[in-house]
Amino acid sequence: MALEKFARGIEEFGEIIILGAKTVKTVFTTKPDIPQISYQMVLMGSQSMNIVMVTGLFVGMVLAIQTAYTLAAFGAKLYIGEVVSVSMTRELGPALISLLVGGRVGAGITAELGTMNVTEQIDALRSMGADPVKKLVSPRLIAFVISLPILVLIANAMGVLGGYFISALELDISGKFYMNHVFRMLKFNDVFSGLGKTLFFAVFVTLIACRNGFKAQGGADGVGRATTSTVVLSAITILISNFFLTKLFLIL
Template sequence: MAFEPLKIFEYIGERFTAFLEELGGICTTFVQSVVLLFMPPLRLDLFLKQMEFIGVESSFIVLLTGAFTGMVFALQTSYAFRLFGAQNLIGPSVALSLARELGPVLSGLMVTGRVGSAMAAELGTMKVTEQIDALSTMGINPVQYLVTPRVVSSILMLPMLTVLFDFIGIVGSYFMAVYLLGLNGERFVNDTIYMVDLKDVYIGLLKAAVFGALIAVVGCYKGYYAEKGAEGVGKAATQAVVITSVSILIADYFLTAMLF
């Protein structure tokens, strides 16, 4: 087959156009879902159900991840800080890392795996089995009914999960530092409180809210536009997880550069 250099540009152009289309679709879905929040009717039960699913039901996995992250981070930093006798910095460095980065990012990634894929699969199944069409024909706006509660609940729940992650992570590092590495517990707490600014926590929570929006919007968008039966639903769920995970890491960089 002859080599056709123009085909390369055609391919790049097609991929770029598809990327822009998808980005536009995701942004439109987000704006629609927020605007529809302020239009009646307000279905409070749907919001509470989503908050339970996204927040309460994710708390165990977030607690588990947070505890082990704090513990392993304390262990790793202890090796470095021991070289120049600064083990008392373990607490503050773990707390700062958790509040600024690890809390929001790892909570976001854990929730992406659990919730983002489930949203894409649920809405995708509803799409291919005509349940979304059924909502429309009953005069119900599917975005308002399905997407708005998920997006709003995710924006609210991610910061709360991050608080849990940060707290249990610091508790984990405390036990590691005090009971395994033999540091002074009171000093650990005092140094941590002294070094960690409330601003670090707030910005971490702001990041978490942004990640929450990404998880729900991408998950809902991929599900809402799923095609081709079971294969399409599976693809939507996979793409939702991949796109959200990458988006969280990219957004984290820009938010860090802008906010700190």
């Protein structure tokens, strides 16, 4: 039983890798479907904007309060700008927003493609000589690879803004002083390494979601199970790969 489960996991992993290889080939060898990419960017990006802004703002505020509490013990409360901005851009923004938006977008992709699969729409595409990878996977991949870093960048800015509010309103640190510290400490590399990781997260989530959608079977129940699996697998993949990608970007 355990061996069977392990074998299925390996098979699933192999299918995601194969789909990834096909998609990368398609992205680089065919003309991009601009209208479809734009449509997906609206669904994935614009429509995630509110949730991303609220999350970024509140994470930044909580971070400021918690950091002030810890730093106060060392008399280092004034360094709150540095801590909030670096934590937000290097780690919290990319990981939290990717988890949040990845779950939302991944679930949406699997539910849509899964429904298409159980209603034979994917078979219909193939029967008319269209390639499902080209029509369905590559526009979603391109759209999410563009959208996710932008969303994370917005969340980072909101997080810094949240820290600004807390500093000014609760900690008696002037806004100007806080912002000076933010810009004094924050390096291009901090933002770049955070955003760099999100490119990988976007690819992982899209491939997992598309693969699960293509494999969904048995009506609403099957689509539901596939969608749940996408959310869980995407979250675990983001959390684990985050560790290795962080190491990688520190070396670079």
